[in-house]
Amino acid sequence: KAGVTQTPRYLIKTRGQQVTLSCSPISGHRSVSWYQQTPGQGLQFLFEYFSETQRNKGNFPGRFSGRQFSNSRSEMNVSTLELGDSALYLCASSPFGSSYNSPLHFGNGTRLTVT
Amino acid sequence: QKEVEQNSGPLSVPEGAIASLNCTYSDRGSQSFFWYRQYSGKSPELIMFIYSNGDKEDGRFTAQLNKASQYVSLLIRDSQPSDSATYLCAVNDAGKSTFGDGTTLTVKP
Numbered sequence: 001k002a003g004v005t006q007t008p009r010y011l012i013k014t015r016g017q018q019v020t021l022s023c024s025p026i027s028g029h030r031s032v033s034w035y036q037q038t039p040g041q042g043l044q045f046l047f048e049y050f051s052e053t054q055r056n057k058g059n060f061p062g063r064f065s066g067r068q069f070s071n072s073r074s075e076m077n078v079s080t081l082e083l084g085d086s087a088l089y090l091c092a093s094s095p096f097g098s099s100y101n102s103p104l105h106f107g108n109g110t111r112l113t114v115t
Numbered sequence: 116q117k118e119v120e121q122n123s124g125p126l127s128v129p130e131g132a133i134a135s136l137n138c139t140y141s142d143r144g145s146q147s148f149f150w151y152r153q154y155s156g157k158s159p160e161l162i163m164f165i166y167s168n169g170d171k172e173d174g175r176f177t178a179q180l181n182k183a184s185q186y187v188s189l190l191i192r193d194s195q196p197s198d199s200a201t202y203l204c205a206v207n208d209a210g211k212s213t214f215g216d217g218t219t220l221t222v223k224p
Contacts, residue, residue: 033212043159043203043214056211090158101147101166101207106158 001027004107006091012113018079021110025072025093031055032074033104034066037088046089049074050096078112086114118142119206121215130224134191138204138215141185147207148180148187153217154200162202163189194222 005024013019025032034046045058049068066076072093078085088109094102122137136150147166151159165171165178165187177190187206191198199222204215 035214042216045211045213048211058211101164103149103161103164104151104159104205104212106151106160109158 004091004093004105006089006107006110008110009108010111010113012115013081014115015081015083017081018077019081019112021076021078021089021091021112023074023076023091023093023107025074025091026105029093029095029105030072031094031096031102032068032072033092033094034074034076035090035092036060037090037109038086043090046076081114083114086112088112117215118208118213119204119215121202121204121218123218125219125221127221127223128194130194130196130222132194132222134194134198134220134222136189136191136202136204136218136220138187138189138206139185140187140204140206140208140213142206142208143182143185145185145206145208148178149205149207149212150176150178150189151203151205151214152200153203159203191220194220196222196224198222 031050033048036044048056068074090109091107092104149164150162153159163178165180171178175192179188201217201219203217205212
């Protein structure tokens with residue numbers, strides 16, 4: 001079974017631009033969560049989608065948004081990029097999501113650098 | 116106070132020793148607990164999960180949960196150099212997984 005696929009693996013953007021990251025979950029998994037990982041803050045929860053609905057949201061500004069499609073694939077968008085948005089963005093899928101105590105299966109991440 | 120706190124590292128143990136990793140959490144309503152391992156430059160991978168008080172063993176790994184003390188730990192027996200990684204404790208609470216900052220373990224040959 002294929003794992004969680006994230007594209008692209010690396011991105012370099014300039015302040016003020018916007019970026020879209022993509023995540024394809026494991027086949028059959030309906031929940032997709034997004035996390036930001038930085039050396040200073042660790043893994044920070046962004047949001048979780050289940051059956052195309054945002055079920056939970058972390059403490060990030062509105063510049064961070066996401067969506068999930070009917071095939072469970074998810075995209076995350078960051079608008080008006082700031083230098084502090086430089087991070088590894090991790091997508092994780094699970095069969096039923098965190099509400100059902102399901103463990104997370106992570107993708108390889110997208111490394112975003114904002115200059 | 117952080118929601119999930121792990122013992123500060125880095126932690127260094129000799130090959131063959133027992134490595135003990137600890138984690139405390141603040142929300143008594145938390146229901147499930149996970150340990151993930153993250154190698155440098157890689158994404159986290161699940162090692163173990165535990166839902167009930169007590170011990171859960173899987174090969175060289177043992178997870179221990181004490182909900183009264185809001186404490187979860189991971190023991191790695193017969194540590195190997197390949198166990199050198201950052202170990203992340205995660206707690207499911209209100210529909211999301213909250214992670215600790217991680218403890219970096221180095222196993223020296």
